[in-house]
Amino acid sequence: MKETPVGVTDADVLAAVREHWLVDAVGVTHLPLGFGAHHWRADAEAGPALFVTLDGLGPRHSLSSLHSAYAGAAALAAAGLEFVVATLPPYVVAFGDGALSVTPWLSGPAVGAGAVLDPExxxxxxxxxxxxxxxxxxxxxxxxxxxxxxxxxxxxxxxxxxxxxxxxxxxxxxxxxxxxxxxxxxxxxxxxxxxxxxxxxxxxxxxxxxQVRLPDGRVVLVDWESLKLAPRxxxxxxxxxxxxxxxxxxxxxxxxxxxxxxxxxxxxxxxxxxxxxxxxxxxxxxxxxxxxxxxxxx
Incomplete structure (x- = not known):
């Protein structure tokens, strides 16, 4: 989302990141990215460390369904699908009216709208x-x-x-x-x-x-909250x-x-x-x- 979420401060997000993922995080910065969820960059002393996501809960997602999707993505990555950028344990935690999760910070750019599609x-x-x-x-x-x-x-x-x-x-x-x-x-x-x-x-x-293109040219897939069994x-x-x-x-x-x-x-x-x-x-x-x-x- 472009705007910061109502009723959520950077201090709130930083406290949750420190409690669940990165005890020595030094700060978070809201990122006006995407649509439907809110995002922050969490920094350690050495620089960007985590990409933080706040998903809303409701008909589309529950805390349980998000945990199942994120844990499933982590299992796929562990099984050898190197293009899966999975969330980090404990995968998702309750945060106000929503659910907070993090992935490792990726230094490459998003492939993004308007980029040359690589169908192969x-x-x-x-x-x-x-x-x-x-x-x-x-x-x-x-x-x-x-x-x-x-x-x-x-x-x-x-x-x-x-x-x-x-x-x-x-x-x-x-x-x-x-x-x-x-x-x-x-x-x-x-x-x-x-x-x-x-x-x-x-x-x-x-x-x-x-999709994110890493410095070595590989493309990886992010945003696995919608992982589901379905027709391909x-x-x-x-x-x-x-x-x-x-x-x-x-x-x-x-x-x-x-x-x-x-x-x-x-x-x-x-x-x-x-x-x-x-x-x-x-x-x-x-x-x-x-x-x-x-x-x-x-």
Whole structure:
């Protein structure tokens, strides 16, 4: 997130880092990175040491599910998947209303949006991940309820005078209600089909924003909170979008399932966001752009 979390100070984060991971940490610095979680750099005397993440808890993540995902990623790394950057024990700790975790600080840059995609490298890493035998990890289930679109209708009946983006967000959603109903019905039909497919360990979001290029040129995958058993197409959208479906031979129905999941989950979260009070922060601007993109893209 771009802004610091309300009610959390750097001193709070530093105290937790010292208690659970790095007793001689000398300071933390909030990093305006990513979207959905908050991040800090934790420094030791010698310099940056840890990358700290504060995840929110709720329908998407519980303390238990995050622990299972992070511990599962650590097991995959220990089993020889060197591209897995896993969190450090005790993996995740309760922190206010959320959950705090850390990974080693990486000196390389994020591959990032707009970078040259390496579909061959991505496909090779994902083949190894999908062929691995994990320990206990979370199991995928649909993120958006079957009644999402119908339950949204009454919430749109009254004006959203909730902040600068409320009226425009409401109008955009009203204009796509019929499509939302069709997308939701298709999503749950395909989710039922998924039960008849092979399920493997999947990262969930192995796109370039979750890839870091190390000084030696190797690319590693970070952000394993969404590690789940699922059809492998959950991880394949980027490779297919790069025009290299030949590298992964995807199941078209499962690709559609997870494309719909991304769209509907984003729209669902942004609908809650803009139906609630907001002030027009940088994060609000990013969220509104994300809502319009998911409503309007092909």
């Amino acid at each position: 490298g991505d496909a090779a890493r994902l083949r190894r991940l999908h062929a691995s035998v994990p320990g206990p990890i979370p199991v995928w289930a649909p993120l958006v309820a079957p009644d999402f679109a119908t339950s949204l209708r009454p919430r749109l009946a009254s004006p959203w005078e909730t902040g600068p983006y409320g009226p425009a967000a409401r109008a955009a959603l009203i204009g796509r209600l019929d499509e939302l109903e069709r997308w939701t019905a298709a999503y749950h039909r395909l989710a039922a089909e998924a039960r008849r497919r092979p399920w493997v360990p999947t990262h969930g979001e192995p796109h370039t924003r979750n 197409e959950r991880d394949l959208r980027g490779i297919v979008d790069a025009g290299r479906a030949d590298l992964v031979d995807p199941d078209g129905a499962m690709l559609e399932l997870f494309d719909l999941e991304w769209r509907l989950d984003e729209i669902s979260q942004y609908a809650v966001w803009f139906a609630s009070p907001h002030t027009g922060t940088d994060s609000d601007e990013v969220a509104f752009g994300g809502l319009i993109e998911e409503l309007d893209r092909p």
